Structure formats: structure tokens, C-alpha cells
Amino acid sequence: MTSPVKTWEFTLPLDPAATEPLFLQIARGISGDIERGRLTAGSRLPGTRRLAAQLEVHRNTVVAAYAELIAEGWLAATRASGTFVADVTPMRSQARRVPRARARTPGFDPGRPGEHLPTADPLADGVLQMGGGIADLRLLPLATIGRRYRQVLQRNAADVLGYGHAQGHPRLLSALAAMLNDRRGLAIDNTQILVTQGTQMALDLVANTLVTPGDIVLVEALGYAPAWAVFRRYGAQIMTVALDDQGIDTDEIARIAATRRIRAVYTTPHHQYPTTSIMSPARRLALLTLAAEHRFAIIEDDYDHEFHYDGQPVLPLASRDTQAVVVYLGTLAKLLAPGFRIGYIVAPSALIDRLTAYRLMVDRQGDLPLQLTIAGLLEDGTIARHARRARKVYAARRDWLIASLQRALGSAVAYARPPGGMAIWTGVATDIDADAWVTAALAQNVAIRAGRSYAYDGHYRPYIRLGFASLDEQELALGVRRLARALKQIR
Numbered sequence: 001m002t003s004p005v006k007t008w009e010f011t012l013p014l015d016p017a018a019t020e021p022l023f024l025q026i027a028r029g030i031s032g033d034i035e036r037g038r039l040t041a042g043s044r045l046p047g048t049r050r051l052a053a054q055l056e057v058h059r060n061t062v063v064a065a066y067a068e069l070i071a072e073g074w075l076a077a078t079r080a081s082g083t084f085v086a087d088v089t090p091m092r093s094q095a096r097r098v099p100r101a102r103a104r105t106p107g108f109d110p111g112r113p114g115e116h117l118p119t120a121d122p123l124a125d126g127v128l129q130m131g132g133g134i135a136d137l138r139l140l141p142l143a144t145i146g147r148r149y150r151q152v153l154q155r156n157a158a159d160v161l162g163y164g165h166a167q168g169h170p171r172l173l174s175a176l177a178a179m180l181n182d183r184r185g186l187a188i189d190n191t192q193i194l195v196t197q198g199t200q201m202a203l204d205l206v207a208n209t210l211v212t213p214g215d216i217v218l219v220e221a222l223g224y225a226p227a228w229a230v231f232r233r234y235g236a237q238i239m240t241v242a243l244d245d246q247g248i249d250t251d252e253i254a255r256i257a258a259t260r261r262i263r264a265v266y267t268t269p270h271h272q273y274p275t276t277s278i279m280s281p282a283r284r285l286a287l288l289t290l291a292a293e294h295r296f297a298i299i300e301d302d303y304d305h306e307f308h309y310d311g312q313p314v315l316p317l318a319s320r321d322t323q324a325v326v327v328y329l330g331t332l333a334k335l336l337a338p339g340f341r342i343g344y345i346v347a348p349s350a351l352i353d354r355l356t357a358y359r360l361m362v363d364r365q366g367d368l369p370l371q372l373t374i375a376g377l378l379e380d381g382t383i384a385r386h387a388r389r390a391r392k393v394y395a396a397r398r399d400w401l402i403a404s405l406q407r408a409l410g411s412a413v414a415y416a417r418p419p420g421g422m423a424i425w426t427g428v429a430t431d432i433d434a435d436a437w438v439t440a441a442l443a444q445n446v447a448i449r450a451g452r453s454y455a456y457d458g459h460y461r462p463y464i465r466l467g468f469a470s471l472d473e474q475e476l477a478l479g480v481r482r483l484a485r486a487l488k489q490i491r
């Protein structure tokens with residue numbers, strides 16, 4: 001991360017005609033920034049020469065401003081290393097403390113005590129992100145997407161710029177339904193699909209609709225924490241189910257169902273997150289049968305369906321759902337990019353109506369210009385072509401990463417070649433501490449994640465997860481070199 005000092009630009013509105021001398025204007029500007037929290041204790045101020053040049057004033061004017069601020073206690077100076085924001089915000093802030101505090105904490109009760117809210121990961125500069133299933137945005141047909149978007153605004157402005165289509169733009173509903181029917185074996189019409197702002201919103205709407213406090217929701221023992229957070233927020237009692245290379249253990253689900261009422265099972269059967277294992281046909285059948293028997297919902301998260309390299313993608317549980325027990329979630333986050341917030345829920349029409357009603361309350365409608373753009377790109381085959389191209393590239397990267405791992409890490413790691421997905425679930429040798437490796441790797445500027453971070457129980461797992469899709473061959477080679485260096489340090 002760049003230090004705030006380097007990026008901090010003074011935008012002081014100096015007024016040479018004002019009666020207040022320039023040095024005081026500068027001093028007030030800086031103390032104001034400290035008060036607002038824009039400059040924090042310990043931040044280093046630019047040198048007087050640099051700031052003078054930037055503000056186009058005489059250097060002595062800045063020297064006088066700094067001296068004033070040091071005298072007032074806002075700044076501290078050491079001869080060796082320069083001028084810093086002081087630790088204690090002094091004097092006048094006594095009077096201003098109330099408004100400052102108000103800026104940080106609402107004057108009302110902000111939520112439930114003890115509630116644990118998730119935070120977003122910061123993106124660090126210069127760190128190779130090798131942790132997960134991220135798409136390579138450099139492969140996107142951006143010119144085509146841009147052209148389509150412009151066309152939509154030119155030709156369909158009246159249709160997409162007003163209020164309407166809470167369920168999603170009808171053309172996108174049709175295009176998604178056609179894709180799902182053609183490519184994923186579903187048999188749906190527009191009434192069975194709702195467009196959301198990505199899977200995350202879909203999960204929220206589904207949990208809001210299905211879960212009442214105390215309901216049991218089963219999740220895979222290793223899985224997708226952002227989904228767990230949503231179920232917990234609606235009061236679900238989460239229970240974990242073991243998984244292996246055949247996917248979630250349906251015998252265990254049967255045992256639980258024998259004594260407890262299950263409300264829903266959240267699962268990633270295609271490329272299980274994070275292990276990428278594929279749920280076996282027998283377990284698929286068992287899960288559908290159990291759901292029909294015990295009347296629980298299967299929330300199927302099929303987040304990277306297209307990225308299957310060996311043979312055809314496995315059709316979703318939703319394609320075999322004769323009993324209306326599956327709620328199917330998809331996203332364009334992997335197929336295109338997470339920044340295009342387009343996801344969808346496929347469910348029986350009556351449920352879609354309720355989900356749409358909730359959607360209206362939180363978001364009114366989606367981003368219609370984007371939705372119609374995406375509809376056009378689905379209709380004209382752009383997205384299918386992109387999927388084919390990205391699939392080829394990712395398959396080659398998977399093989400390249402495996403070859404590099406073999407060369408550089410040998411028996412330190414063990415994995416099966418994943419037939420699909422965007423990452424390799426990699427076992428580590430018994431004498432390696434996966435957590436320590438991850439920490440050492442970050443110090444070498446490569447971000448990976450340890451098995452523990454996917455575990456609901458938070459316990460150690462001797463695994464790391466290595467993403468390959470978003471990095472080209474040179475970057476993967478660099479990542480593996482950094483991993484090898486990190487391993488040397490901890491082994």
C-alpha cells in the first residue's frame with residue numbers, strides 16, 4: 001500500500017488577496033485536515049521545499065506555517081526525519097470533539113450488540129493475487145461490451161433509464177433462460193428467474209425469504225463464508241456437513257434429517273468451493289431425494305459453471321429437479337467480471353414473485369442499461385465466444401501451474417488435477433505449516449489462502465488454494481517462485 005504521505009495532495013484554497021496571511025491559511029488548512037481525520041497521527045508531512053513548490057509560495061511561508069502548527073501542538077518535528085502529525089489532537093478540538101464523534105458514530109443504536117459483520121478484503125498493490133477463483137479481466141471483449149452499452153443508451157434510453165422491471169429486464173430474463181435451457185439442461189421460462197446484483201444479493205433475498213430464526217441450514221464444512229454470514233444474519237442455526245472428493249456427504253445429511261427439521265442445504269456441487277471436487281451422480285440423486293422427502297430447499301450455487309476443462313460441465317441439480325426443491329444461483333462474476341453486478345436466481349414462479357417483492361424493498365430494480373447490454377451480448381454470442389476463449393486459456397494455465405508446482409515444489413505439495421474450476425486445492429506435506437506458509441508468502445508478495453480460512457470451524461487444514469485463471473504463465477511462474485522462497489524460510 002502506498003503511504004498516505006506520498007498520495008496526500010494539498011488542495012488548500014489559498015487566497016492571496018485575503019487579509020489572513022498565507023502562512024496562516026496553510027496552517028488552518030492542515031489543522032483542518034488533521035481534525036477531519038484526513039491526516040492521521042504519525043503521518044509525515046511533505047518537506048517545506050516540496051510543499052512550497054506545490055502551493056507556489058515562498059518556502060519561508062511554509063516554514064512559518066509548520067512552526068505555527070508545531071507551536072499549537074498539531075505537528076511534531078524531529079531533526080532527523082521531518083515533520084509529523086502529532087499524537088494528541090490538541091486545543092480547539094476540545095470544543096469540536098462532539099461533531100467529530102458524531103461523524104464517526106451514528107446517534108442511534110447502530111445494530112445488534114455482538115453482531116459480527118464481514119469486512120471486505122483490501123487489495124494491496126504489488127501483491128500477486130493467487131488465492132482464488134478470479135477471472136482474468138484482461139481477456140474481456142471490452143470494445144464490444146462498450147459498443148453495446150453505447151447502443152443501448154442511444155436506442156433504448158426510454159426503456160432502461162426509468163423505473164421498471166424489478167425482476168430484471170425482460171430481454172435479459174429471456175437470454176439467461178435460453179442460455180440455462182440450452183447449456184445447463186434447465187427447462188424454465190421468464191417467470192422462473194430473477195436478476196440480482198450478483199450471487200451475494202441472491203443469497204440475501206433467498207435467506208430473507210426462507211429462513212426464520214432458529215431454522216437449520218446445512219453448509220459444507222469447507223465453503224463460502226459470505227454465504228454463511230447471510231444465513232446467520234437471518235437467524236439460521238448453521239450445521240456443517242463433511243465433504244470429500246465426491247462432494248457433500250449425503251449420508252450425513254440423511255442422518256441429520258432423520259432427527260431434525262432441515263430448512264435448507266447450501267451447496268456448490270459443480271466445482272465445490274474451495275476444493276473444486278465434483279459431486280458424484282449418486283450423491284446428487286440422494287440429495288434431491290432427501291430434499292423431496294424432507295421438504296427442504298437445496299440452494300445450489302453454480303458460480304463458475306463454464307470453466308470446466310475435461311469433458312462437458314456437469315449439469316446442475318436444478319436440471320433434475322422434478323419436485324421444485326432447488327433454488328439455483330448463478331453469476332457473471334466469473335464468466336465476465338465481478339464488477340458487473342449481474343447474478344440470478346432460478347426458482348418456482350411463486351417464490352420468484354416473493355423474492356422480487358423483497359428485491360423491490362432493498363434495491364428497487366437492477367442496473368437496466370447494463371442488463372440490456374448483457375442481454376445483447378448473450379443474444380449475439382459474444383459471451384459464449386468469450387467463455388470458449390477463456391476456458392481454453394484457463395485450461396492451459398491450470399496445466400502450466402501444475403507443471404511449475406511439480407518443478408519448484410515437488411513433494412511439498414499434493415493435488416489432483418482439477419477437471420474444472422479456477423484454482424487448485426493443494427495439500428501440503430506433513431512437515432509444512434500451511435498457515436505459516438501463507439504468511440511467509442505474503443511477505444514475498446504473493447497472496448494465497450490457507451485451508452483453515454475456508455473452514456467453518458476455523459480449525460487447521462493442511463491445504464492451500466492456488467488460483468490460476470487470472471494470472472498468465474509468467475505471473476504464475478513468478479508466483480510459484482515466490483511460494484518456493486517462502487517455503488524455504490519456514491521449513
Ligand SMILES: Cc1ncc(COP(=O)(O)O)c(C=O)c1O
Nearest residue numbers: 198199200224273303331333343
Ligand atoms: C462460492 C461462490 N459463489 C458466488 C461467488 C460470486 O459472488 P458474486 O456474484 O456475488 O460476485 C463466488 C465468488 O467468489 C463464489 O466463490
